[in-house]
Amino acid sequence: MKTKILLVEDDPDFGMILKQYLELEDFEVSWFQNPEDIVPFVQADFPFQIGILDVMMPNVDGFSLAKMIIKERSNFPLLFLTAKNQKIDRLTGLKIGADDYISKPCDPEELVLRIKNILKRTLPAVTESQIKIGEFSLDTTKLLLSHPDGNTRLTIREQELLLYLLKHNRTIITRDNILDNLWETNDYFTGRSLDVFISRLRKYFIHDPQIKIQSLRGIGFEIDFPTN
Missing domain, CATH: 3.40.50.2300 (Response regulator)
Incomplete structure (x- = not known):
């Protein structure tokens, strides 16, 4: 089709x-x-x-x-x-x-x-449809991030970035690594795009202080997601 x-x-x-x-x-x-x-x-x-x-x-x-x-x-x-x-x-x-x-x-x-x-990216390569992230639950088939205080419908790009960060949980990941693998290009505009999507994810996870996406100046991000 x-x-x-x-x-x-x-x-x-x-x-x-x-x-x-x-x-x-x-x-x-x-x-x-x-x-x-x-x-x-x-x-x-x-x-x-x-x-x-x-x-x-x-x-x-x-x-x-x-x-x-x-x-x-x-x-x-x-x-x-x-x-x-x-x-x-x-x-x-x-x-x-x-x-x-x-x-x-x-x-x-x-x-x-x-x-x-x-x-x-419409069909992210994951083996689980339900992923527990701290107090949150991610339904990858519905792009739905659930929390007792409310649900958030992710965009395809947001879920793709979140899954990539989860794949590199409890590590330091460089900006270049993310841009080269997800955006497949690395310039000023894609860098700003990454910043926008990181800000969105931080906002979505604000109800769980254990979840951390910490910026490391000139390097990238340190990821810490409590998972079950």
Whole structure:
């Protein structure tokens, strides 16, 4: 069965090029030039496995559309297309919950590789569906982090990072190690992305002081998860 991609791009020429190339790579692509046409799908039948959203669009920009999608489908993987290299745009997308971004005009081959990497992370390689972490419980099939004070639905990237930290529990892990293995690239923007996701995990675990993700300046992180 082909992977169904939601492509939202208002540029007719660029959108057509992406659609045709992705279809040649054996993806099924639903291309929308008007982001407002997506709204009925978000609240009803949503048959897509991944979304590619242009940031700069009239009426509804890519960030607003992403917030709308994630509100209804918190674990839906998203990749942003941006024509600008401004740091604020990229960080805004990461804070919303995007899994990746790529600047336009982009190399279609690079886009396909990024899509495939995101899709690989959709099914994390774990042997347990229920993992006990201190006072918390992680259901990897539902991306659900549970605690007596409330539950948190993780994004795919958040769970991927958490599982990687658990794999290296009670050790010191370098930033380069995490970036090379999870992001598969290491630059300023991916480094900032890592910081955003680490901050989120710390916030989620605030109710259990035994859980520690301690930053080591110039090195990385010291991980201490009490597990059963």
